[in-house]
Structures are given as C-alpha cells and as structure tokens.
Amino acid sequence: MQENKSLLTRINPSVKLGTLLYVMFLLITTSSLRVTLALLLLALVGLVHSGWPLTTLIRRLAPYSLLFLLTFWMMAAFGKGSTELWTFGWFRITEESLDHAWLIAIRMLAFVFLSLTFVATTDPIRFVMSLIHQCRLPVRLAYGFLAGIRFIPIFRQAIRTIRQARRVRQQRSIWPWETFFDISLPLFTTSIIRSEQIAIAMEARQFQANRTYYVRPVVTRFDLLFFGLVSSIATSLRLFV
Numbered sequence: 001m002q003e004n005k006s007l008l009t010r011i012n013p014s015v016k017l018g019t020l021l022y023v024m025f026l027l028i029t030t031s032s033l034r035v036t037l038a039l040l041l042l043a044l045v046g047l048v049h050s051g052w053p054l055t056t057l058i059r060r061l062a063p064y065s066l067l068f069l070l071t072f073w074m075m076a077a078f079g080k081g082s083t084e085l086w087t088f089g090w091f092r093i094t095e096e097s098l099d100h101a102w103l104i105a106i107r108m109l110a111f112v113f114l115s116l117t118f119v120a121t122t123d124p125i126r127f128v129m130s131l132i133h134q135c136r137l138p139v140r141l142a143y144g145f146l147a148g149i150r151f152i153p154i155f156r157q158a159i160r161t162i163r164q165a166r167r168v169r170q171q172r173s174i175w176p177w178e179t180f181f182d183i184s185l186p187l188f189t190t191s192i193i194r195s196e197q198i199a200i201a202m203e204a205r206q207f208q209a210n211r212t213y214y215v216r217p218v219v220t221r222f223d224l225l226f227f228g229l230v231s232s233i234a235t236s237l238r239l240f241v
Contacts, residue, residue, distance in 0.1 A: 006051030008121040014134040015223040016122065019230050020114045026238045027107050033099065036106050038237040042230075043113035050120035064112045068105050075101035124149045130217040147198060154194070158187055 008016070027039050047057070078090075079097025086093045128146045131137040162183050166172075173179040 006049060006121055008046070008050060008117070009123075010222060011121075011226050012134065012217055012219050012223045013122050013127040013130040014217075015219060015227050016118060017127075019227050020118055022231055023114060023234045024111060026234050027110055030238060031103065032241070033103050033106070035238055035241050036103055036110065038241045039234060040106050040110040040113070042234060042237065043110045043117070046117040046230075047113045047120075050117050052120050060116060061112070064109065068109050071108055072101045072105040075104050126215070126217060129213065129215060133213075133217055134219060143202075151191070151194070155187065155191075158190060159183060162186055 023039060023043065027036060030036060030039075052060070076093050076098050078092075079094065079100050081094025081096030083095035084092065085095055085098065124146060128142050131145075132139060132142045166182065171182070173182060
C-alpha cells in the first residue's frame with residue numbers, strides 16, 4: 001500500500017474499503033454482461049484517479065492482462081452450451097460458454113481495478129488506525145496486521161541478500177525445490193528471531209495497557225458523500241443498465 005496526493009487519499013480507509021466491497025458485491029450478484037461492463041468502467045474511473053502515472057498503471061496491469069486472457073480462454077474453451085461455434089480436439093466453444101467467459105473475465109478485471117485503487121490510495125498505518133477506531137478491530141489483531149505488512153519489504157531484502165550470498169559462494173541447485181528450501185529455511189529462521197524481538201519490545205512497552213493515539217481517523221462529510229455517490233451510481237447501474 002502507498003499514499004499519494006490524489007483526492008481519494010483523503011477518504012477514510014474504512015469507508016473507502018466498504019464502498020469498494022459494496023461494488024464488488026454488486027459485481028458478484030449480477031449475471032448481466034452490460035451491468036458488469038458498466039461497473040468495470042466505474043472501477044476504471046477510480047483507478048485512473050488513483051494518482052499513479054500512466055506508465056505505472058500500465059506496468060501494474062500488465063501481469064493481469066495475461067490472467068484476463070487465460071481466464072477468458074478457460075471459460076470459453078471448456079464451458080457448456082448447446083449452440084456450438086467452434087471446436088478443435090478437447091476445445092469446444094459455444095455461444096453460452098463465450099458469454100460466460102466474457103462475464104467472468106470482465107468481473108475479474110473489475111476486481112483488479114478496485115483492489116489496485118485501494119492499494120494505490122491507502123497508507124497502511126492510516127488504514128490500521130481506521131480499523132481500530134471505526135471498525136472496532138482489537139488492537140492485537142490490528143498491530144499484528146500492521147507488523148505483517150511491515151515485514152514484506154524486509155522479506156524482499158532478505159531474499160535478495162540470500163541470493164547474492166549464494167551467487168558469491170557459487171551455490172547452485174539442480175532442482176527448483178532445492179533452491180526453494182535453501183532460501184526459505186534461513187528466511188524462516190530470521191523471521192522467528194525478528195518476531196521474538198518484536199514480542200519482547202511490545203511487552204516491554206506495556207502493549208496491553210490503555211493506549212493513546214497520535215492520530216485518530218474520523219469519518220467526515222466528504223467520506224459520507226463519497227460513499228453515497230459511488231454506491232448510488234453503482235446501484236443505478238445494477239438496476240437500470
């Protein structure tokens with residue numbers, strides 16, 4: 001997650017998450033291709049206004065384009081239906097399977113747009129604070145979630161260091177699973193050590209005591225306006241398109 005200067009970063013993370021989950025719920029409950037396309041365009045508008053440059057957007061979406069094509073092909077080539085359009089070997093494309101493939105693939109792409117919008121416009125610390133104050137999430141779970149997020153760049157750096165050390169020592173594995181175990185074992189060991197250090201530090205600072213917060217996220221009128229506007233547009237698209 002990262003935060004930029006776009007307008008969506010001003011919205012309370014819990015309100016933003018609830019709004020995007022509501023749009024996802026509408027996507028799941030509809031079987032209309034036109035409604036799915038309309039909700040996809042709504043998700044695309046949010047992604048365009050996420051604050052990412054165009055080059056970053058293209059780079060982020062490139063892996064999902066392959067997933068979109070694979071999902072579409074699997075649903076179309078192995079679906080069921082009576083109106084046959086094309087067949088070759090095990091592959092049998094029908095009119096019904098083609099419609100279903102478009103529906104599933106576009107729905108999946110809309111999920112990707114909504115998820116990337118949330119990730120691009122949400123700061124992890126502000127998100128956790130919002131979960132504590134607005135969603136009444138227990139502090140232990142919230143800070144555990146925050147610590148897990150903070151571990152991701154540490155894991156990346158540790159994997160990079162292990163690979164460089166293996167390259168310097170000219171250690172090569174014949175099978176891929178050997179490389180996996182050679183990297184995962186020291187990574188797992190260092191993770192245990194770091195988790196123990198965090199547990200000791202939290203206990204030393206009386207983590208279970210009544211806590212004070214430097215920042216307390218609140219729900220503003222702008223947040224309610226965003227929720228009402230997006231949910232109204234999405235519901236209208238669901239009912240009238």
